[in-house]
Amino acid sequence: MLEILSYKFMQNAITASIIGGASCGIVGVFVIMMRIPFVGVAMSHSAFAGAIFGLVFGTNPLVMAILFCLGSAILIGPISDRSELDPNISIGIIFSIVLGLAFLGMGMIKGPKTEALNFIWGNILMISKNDIILMVIMGIVLLGFLFLFFKEIQSVLFHREIARAVGIPERIVFYSFLILSGMIITLNLNTIGGILIFSLIINPASAAYQITYKLKFIFLLSAIFGVASCLIGLVFSYFFNAPSGAVIIIVSSLIFGVALIFSPKRRVKTNETQSNTS
Amino acid sequence: MSSIIEINNTTVSYRENIAVSNISLTIDEGQFLAIIGPNGAGKTTLLTIINGLGKILSGSARILGIKLTNRTANQIRKEIGYVPQMCSIDPRSPISVKEVVMIGRFGKIGLFRHLNSNDKEIVETAMEVTGIKNLAERPIGHLSGGEQQKVAIARALAQEPRILLLDEPTANLDPKAQREIIDIIERIYKERNLTIVFVTHILSHLPNICTEAILMKQGKIFYKGKIEDALQEDRLSSLYGCPMKYA
Numbered sequence: 001m002l003e004i005l006s007y008k009f010m011q012n013a014i015t016a017s018i019i020g021g022a023s024c025g026i027v028g029v030f031v032i033m034m035r036i037p038f039v040g041v042a043m044s045h046s047a048f049a050g051a052i053f054g055l056v057f058g059t060n061p062l063v064m065a066i067l068f069c070l071g072s073a074i075l076i077g078p079i080s081d082r083s084e085l086d087p088n089i090s091i092g093i094i095f096s097i098v099l100g101l102a103f104l105g106m107g108m109i110k111g112p113k114t115e116a117l118n119f120i121w122g123n124i125l126m127i128s129k130n131d132i133i134l135m136v137i138m139g140i141v142l143l144g145f146l147f148l149f150f151k152e153i154q155s156v157l158f159h160r161e162i163a164r165a166v167g168i169p170e171r172i173v174f175y176s177f178l179i180l181s182g183m184i185i186t187l188n189l190n191t192i193g194g195i196l197i198f199s200l201i202i203n204p205a206s207a208a209y210q211i212t213y214k215l216k217f218i219f220l221l222s223a224i225f226g227v228a229s230c231l232i233g234l235v236f237s238y239f240f241n242a243p244s245g246a247v248i249i250i251v252s253s254l255i256f257g258v259a260l261i262f263s264p265k266r267r268v269k270t271n272e273t274q275s276n277t278s
Numbered sequence: 279m280s281s282i283i284e285i286n287n288t289t290v291s292y293r294e295n296i297a298v299s300n301i302s303l304t305i306d307e308g309q310f311l312a313i314i315g316p317n318g319a320g321k322t323t324l325l326t327i328i329n330g331l332g333k334i335l336s337g338s339a340r341i342l343g344i345k346l347t348n349r350t351a352n353q354i355r356k357e358i359g360y361v362p363q364m365c366s367i368d369p370r371s372p373i374s375v376k377e378v379v380m381i382g383r384f385g386k387i388g389l390f391r392h393l394n395s396n397d398k399e400i401v402e403t404a405m406e407v408t409g410i411k412n413l414a415e416r417p418i419g420h421l422s423g424g425e426q427q428k429v430a431i432a433r434a435l436a437q438e439p440r441i442l443l444l445d446e447p448t449a450n451l452d453p454k455a456q457r458e459i460i461d462i463i464e465r466i467y468k469e470r471n472l473t474i475v476f477v478t479h480i481l482s483h484l485p486n487i488c489t490e491a492i493l494m495k496q497g498k499i500f501y502k503g504k505i506e507d508a509l510q511e512d513r514l515s516s517l518y519g520c521p522m523k524y525a
Contacts, residue, residue: 033372084292148390155381158373158418159365165329166437167356167385213417215372265370 004238009125013244016127017230019135020191021200023142025226027181028205029219033157034174036087039076039181040201042095044194046072047186049098051119052105062134065119065189069182072098077175122193124234124244135187142180146219149173154215191230192245203252204229207259210266225255282307282441282473283328288337290323297323298497300337305475307440310467310487312505313477315494316518321477322363324494325443328475329358342440356385359434359442359472364427364450369419375429376414379404382436404435407469408462424455431462441473442466448483460485481509481524493517 004010031039050068054061072094079090109116118126146153155163156173163170181201188197204225208218233248240247260266283305290297298320305311313321326332327339330351339346341354359382382404383397393401405411408428413421418429427447434442444463448456464485467474478484484505491508493501495517501508514522 151380151384151392152389154373154377155384158371158378158381161331161362162360162381162433163385165331165355165358165360165362166382166433167352168381169352169389209370209372213370213372213374215377218372 004235009127010238012127012129012132013124013234014231015132016124016135016191017234018227019132019139020188021204021226021228021230022223023135023139023184023226024188024197024200025204025208025222025224026142026146026219027184028201028203028226029208029215029222030153030157030177030181031201032205032209034087034177036091037202038088038091038095038198039178040185040198042072042076042091042098043069043182043185044189044197045095045102046098046182047189048119048194049102049105050186051189052102052109052116055116056105056108061115061119062186065186066183068098069186070179073178073182074175077171077178081171118193119189120194121243122190122196122245124191124230124248125238127190131187131190138180138183138187142184145176145180149176150216153177157215192248196245196249199249200226200229200252203249203256207252207256210256210259210263213265225252225259229255280307281305282342283475284340285324285327286338286340288327288339289335290320290327290332291335296497297332298327298494301327301497301499302337303492303499303502305473307473308471309490310474310476310485312484312488312491312508313475313494314479314481314484314491314508314517315500316479318496319479319494320497321479321494322445323497325360325445325475325477328441329355329360329443331355331360352385356437357440359437359439361427361430361434361442361444361447363445364423364430367419367426369417371417371419373418374415375410375418375421376401376405378418378429379410379432379436382433386437400438401436404432407435407466408432409458422455424451424458427451427455427459428462431459431466435466439472441475444474444476446477446479448478449480456483481514481522 031037046068047065050065051061054064076090076094080087106113152168152173155168156170160170185197192200205222207225208221211221212218229248229252233251234244237244237247281304285301285303288301289299313324315321323332328341330346342357344350344354379401383393383401387397405414408431410428410432413425448459464487467487488505491505492499493508500517501513509524511523514524
């Protein structure tokens with residue numbers, strides 16, 4: 001068992017699991033509490049479209065992926081606020097645009113499309129040292145954002161209009177979150193891929209949301225569940241020679257299932273309902 | 279008394295609908311003003327002009343002596359406590375009553391700063407005044423509608439505002455909860471001498487201490503004056519478009 005730790009690619013994969021799992025877990029709490037679950041899909045497909053255009057025009061796919069993701073993040077908030085649309089609608093609009101661009105780019109790639117498809121499926125075992133360095137930097141930025149602006153974040157997650165009414169710059173907080181989530185998703189595309197990353201964002205945070213009423217603990221638990229999903233999935237995929245992204249998602253779904261079954265919030269609600277009806 | 283709110287010829291629209299049209303209004307410091315009118319009259323929109331949440335299409339407003347612009351709105355909001363209409367809160371929402379009240383201080387203390395002992399004292403006092411100290415650690419989503427309204431008032435008080443905007447704070451509450459909320463509002467007004475703007479479309483919910491009123495209909499001010507004149511039968515009947523009598 002311990003021999004797998006001696007492989008360089010495995011060491012990188014474990015490091016990526018810890019950083020990526022924690023980052024996606026933290027981003028997931030914003031996504032769940034702001035009720036914008038499809039932001040992950042929109043961002044990952046923005047990154048996918050950017051990477052494809054990087055390949056088409058012979059530039060660095062990662063840089064293009066980041067630029068596309070930033071563009072989408074910058075557009076989603078103002079489209080929603082200025083046109084008074086539900087953020088999920090503006091996310092849907094951006095998603096449809098980047099999906100169209102991604103397919104257009106795929107059609108423009110000559111020859112095999114393997115490299116482009118890697119962004120869709122991802123492979124944590126192929127993570128490079130440079131990928132990890134970027135993930136660490138973004139992880140630190142995300143944690144910094146969380147620690148420095150926790151009281152503003154808590155207010156915005158509770159109620160955007162109330163946060164604005166008390167004088168908190170809630171738009172800056174909301175837009176910053178969108179940009180950060182875009183960056184985190186882009187840098188984690190190699191971990192589990194553009195399609196499945198949606199689950200790594202939603203599942204750990206949803207599981208944590210079932211367990212506690214303390215926002216700080218939700219962030220902590222969600223990060224732990226994200227890391228656990230990645231590490232357990234990684235080990236299983238290694239020993240059973242299964243696609244790592246798929247196994248990671250199955251593990252994160254199982255964690256959510258267990259959290260839902262044993263949720264103290266569910267128990268409290270049941271007891272209250274019973275006492276109210278009796 | 280000096281005027282604390284001056285709204286001049288202001289129009290606010292939401293897409294193709296004009297929510298309030300060419301409204302002019304002056305409210306003196308320390309005044310308790312009721313805004314009365316049927317649904318869709320523009321009462322809430324008028325409040326959002328005062329706290330800068332509404333988008334002014336034309337006209338201008340001076341609040342607390344400061345001209346309301348995009349640049350000054352945030353600064354003005356810190357001095358205005360706002361209790362919006364009751365909204366549903368997820369029972370699993372991970373925030374306690376005390377944390378919700380603290381939000382009232384967060385805008386005031388600004389970025390990169392934490393609540394100090396004075397801020398915590400203000401939060402405790404706000405909870406005490408509204409009678410929710412025993413609920414401090416409970417999740418906000420577990421509270422009844424009346425309790426949630428008390429929390430909203432406590433949050434607004436934690437701002438130590440100069441103006442308090444109350445948007446139908448007693449709507450959808452049972453009679454006991456309505457009475458408790460009105461008692462709290464009357465007590466706050468007497469003790470703190472705030473400027474209070476109280477929106478309602480239910481006349482029986484008007485606090486006794488209210489002296490002035492404006493009646494709104496279809497985005498315009500229909501009448502402004504003493505409360506006893508505003509509540510005359512013919513005026514109310516005309517306002518609501520059906521026979522109305524204030525008991």
